[in-house]
Amino acid sequence: MILVYGLGRSGLGVLRFLRRRGLSARFYDDRPQEREVAEAMALGFAPDWALEGSYREVVAAPGVPLGHPHLEALRKRGAWVLGEAELAFRLSPTPIVGITGTAGKTSTTLFTAHLLRGQGLKALEGGNVDPPLVEVVDAAEVAVAELSSFQLERVHAFRPRVAVLLNLGVDHLDRHGSLEAYHTAKLNLLKNLTPEDALVYNEADPKVREAARSSPARLYPFSPGDDPRTSNLQAALQATRAYLDLLGRPLDEKALEASLRTLPEAPHRFQVFARKGKVVFIDDSIATRTAAVAAALRAAPAPIAWILGGEDKGADLEALRPLLPRVRVALAIGRDGPKMAASLGEGVEVVVIGEREGRKAMERAVAEALRRLEEGSVLLAPLAASFDQFQDYKDRARAFREAVFALGGEPWTPSTS
Template sequence: MTPPPDISPAAAPRTLIYGLGRSGRGVLRFLARESVSADWYDARPSAEDLDLAAQFGFAPADLGHAYRTVIAAPGVPIDHPDLLNLAARGAEIIGEAELAARARPKLPMVGITGTAGKGSTTVLVAALLRACGVNALEGGNIDPPLLDIVDAAEVAVVELSSFQLERVTGFAPAVAVITNLAVDHLDRHGSVEAYHAAKRNITRAQTEADWLVVPPDLNLPTRARVLHFDPAQLRLSDGQTVLPLSDLPEGLHPANAAAALLAAEGMLRHLGKTVDPAQLAAGLLAARPVPGRFETVARLGQLKFVNDSIATRTVAVEAALQQAAAPIAWLIGGRDKGADLAPLRRAAEGKVKQVIAFGQDGEQLAHQLGLPYQVVAFGELSGEATMQAVVRLAAECLLAGEPPGGTVLLAPIGTSFDLYRDYAERGAVFTAAARAWVSAHATPSEVPV
């Protein structure tokens, strides 16, 4: 068994927090609650980072010191020269998830990863467990950091990125979920194989008593009990249907819901609690999509506006196209990240009426797709005005159909950094533009969302 990191007060100089930000601040708060001091290092600390470190009495690091344990932020590459030098002087490099597992070994955890859908599935698993009377809290790669919830949760439901999973050795969730494995983060991992290997680390330390929930076509070596979820069936491990697929609330992806059901069941059985299909069904019916992830943000008659601004990976965009009701006015743009467009052409066939391209590489992406498109020229308008123009063109296109209506879908393929701070701001600007358009066109008898 891997020994826990030495975070006792007497060993404070032996512990280094490398990289602050959201995850690192979670580590700072956790070590402070444990009455443990540590040194810290960040190449570009924010004012919030500096204030928090000073508040807890943590000192800036001497990277020439021989630290025993280095807790590295997920954004720091595993082969960063500083980390390699620290390791050469005897340091063990771990991350937030490994620290949580070692410091709170009795806390039951559900670990969730995947190329797409992991955040939505994480939130849904926690909601299902709460519907069954379990004090489940979500965190990790989504807010809040994992270490912020480990002392308040009966069960921690943890979203885990490949960056986090690179650094786990003894992290052994009672239930692990892999939503899917596609292509992403090649700039960090170097190859699809290395990226998938990092994802598979989620089951590395699991035992025969644990559950691993995976897609129907995924098989991998593990000691855990493997359960394949079926996106067409909302059922338990014994085949019992919890809810008809047609009753699933709008915006919840069937694959995420199917995986979440099995994960919730696995944790309930781990806790020795009754698995009540009626409670799980009630949890599903009460669930809502995570804001910004295939979220219906406005509606007027048969026309609706769906914000999936986070959909930049091929598998996520494909899922959005499959889930959206036709006809679709598909909004694409941003900075091209080299996504494979072939699956998207297939998913769009017979469903997409018009592509509306915007942003730095929108026209280039639209041209590669080979679908009918219109372009809002990049550089002529602000991000807000660009989105207003995009929404207007999309709505007009769908209202000109017979019958009028359909889905205005923001599933942009490209990253947001050409016109917006991040995907969340892009989604917020889209939401504002959609609601403004609906308000301007609604009759007195129509109440816009």
């Protein structure tokens, strides 16, 4: 018997994947949502709220830490804990292009799938980017998977045909406990590669380069540029070439040129989406690292009402101090927002949004921002994970957009700027 631990988009995707195969399972969630429970039961699965069943495997959602007491107890009773990437690899024959790194995963994943489709392959993206990998792997000719450290820390035999390692920086120290543990999780992407597989890697990152040179896989280095989008595109181009090489197919240069003219954009990455009078609203919900937030604070029109907070990942706020003169007010949401905002110093007004429910907190944050701004921008660049109040960063972005339009924001287009 299989236990699916954690619903949300990943857990529900796993249940649909299991149902297609006629496999029995039960489910559990620490914070069950009525709608998700109803959907799981409609699929034909029953809950195990007491966790009393005997399970061979536990498919744990990425948001559930491996050290969770319930997972520890299940392990002691003989269960093997894995994630959706491992499950997809084990139960589907579809080859996988696996992509990870501290920054650039989403864009590289979208670019790679787009370029492979342009070469005539039915490539579908999933994983950390919507939809879950298990939702696309059966329908794809090749699945392109964005893989977070949370997903990679629970793989065992997982082996992508093409692995893409973009960079190894600092992130998720709150979850992994140390930089070494975080990097170890990322490098799980490479641990099962063989000489029949390919590894695309950033030759300018010393840690990435060292890991690549010890891999038996065929190596495809790329050189990053100053523009992250260009760097991600270089990685995607190499991933496309590598997969075509594995198939023994040449690259169609004319098709590539056409694909490059229609590259997709990653959602919720510094998107100006609404305005109210002279105030614009910017959704950068994916900005959870210091470098990304710094870029957002530089680019957003001042004065800025900055919405930050959630689950602190160990971010370095000191590096943001030179940009704080652009900030009119910091609106602190979520579990760690007040602590994070307090460390900004006395030069920035801080408003602590105390509502515990995510959508109520976001609506109040937007309202407080509008009280203080006659021009400038309201920027959601949280510098923190979303799981304390939202399902994921996309759910947080939806809450922000809903609040903006509920309070009188109007859709923004370049012609209205």
